[in-house]
Amino acid sequence: MNPSAYIGRFAPSPTGPLHFGSLVCALASFLDARHHQGQWLVRIEDIDPPREIPGATNTILKQLESHGLFWDGDLLYQSQRSDAYNAALAQLHRDGLSYSCNCNRQRVAALGGIYDGHCRQHQVGSDSAIRLRLPETERDSTITFEDLIVGAYPQNLCSEVGDFIIRRRDRLFSYQLAVAVDDQFQHISHIIRGSDLLDSTPRQLYLQGCLGASAEQTAAMQYGHLPLAVNGEGQKLSKQNHAPALIPGEESSNLWLALEWLQQAPPVELRSENSATILSWAISNWSLAKIPNCAEIPAPNSV
Structure with missing residues (x-):
């Protein structure tokens, strides 16, 4: 290496x-x-x-x-990275990949936590949560990576996650957005962390692709999720x-x-x-x- x-x-x-x-x-x-x-x-x-x-x-x-x-x-x-996160949000908005969501937690919980795209026709607003728009087809929304410890891990973002929040209603940036932006910024190649974050990895890989990472770059990322x-x-x-x-x-x-x-x-x-x-x-x-x-x-x- x-x-x-x-x-x-x-x-x-x-x-x-x-x-x-x-x-x-x-x-x-x-x-x-x-x-x-x-x-x-x-x-x-x-x-x-x-x-x-x-x-x-x-x-x-x-x-x-x-x-x-x-x-x-x-x-x-x-x-100290708010400018970078706001720039990422602006890019996703320009590319038509984000929208405002006014749904409360009770509604999302009633859906089993998998968002149904109810607010997809909304424009991005200042006092709402912002969600990432996922692709419609199962093939395009399925992310699979080979974990160094767990092995192959596939996840269909549409059926298992749904459009997910990238900025909260209180205007705080989501964990998923900040991590994807910073892993790109710092050129992170290997991530060893707890398995409680295993199911977050496909979202982060997908987000990196939305923000400009090539398929080769995201495929080269190495993850190992510990018990x-x-x-x-x-x-x-x-x-x-x-x-x-x-x-x-x-x-x-x-x-x-x-x-x-x-x-x-x-x-x-x-x-x-x-x-x-x-x-x-x-x-x-x-x-x-x-x-x-x-x-x-x-x-x-x-x-």
Whole structure:
């Protein structure tokens, strides 16, 4: 592999400190990049102020550094990218690919969450949500990609998703739009993240095509979706489920446990080494093929 061809990224939202589940994602993306002599970027996805916690960004960055997960280049903050997202919205509007939607959540929920195009004849307005117009035919709306962990993953956007929101009614940009724009802007080639985002990938690939990426470019994108780390009740480790923050001073243990969880078989004696030594071993021995293709794996009891 040409080292310059690999650009990976970790993209946390500042809704709280890192926990074991987010460390697993950060570590896996970091190791995959370093194993292939690629770049590893960090992007702060801070475009949803109502969900964000003051000071969380600094906490997350310090946690990454304390675990030896140092990123390349400058940080990218989505909160500073409004001009780029507005330009993307304008392009989609010019191309006839977007429209305003005034449907409320109750109506969409009654449809089973798959939007039926009810507002497709509306023009784009300033006080409405904006949806992306999907193609009419099943062939054109089916996106399939080969996940590095899960394998082939097809999704028919029309029948399984429907026209989806790219700007919310409160004028906040959607996650799908911001990610598609920024992955193109940063020339991201490899994305290793949690399987809770697996079904978002076809939308992001389709959006990139709408925004000018060629079929060859989107086909070259590599995704690997990790199993979810779950607690004793089978719930995904998340801030919403009160997953405990990583404990300062436990970095070596955290890394070793994360490597074990990722099925990398770290030697027991490595657990007492410092972060740099653990990461050096992990980079040399990293293998995505060892990660099981399953929906979830219980988190260690000690985290």
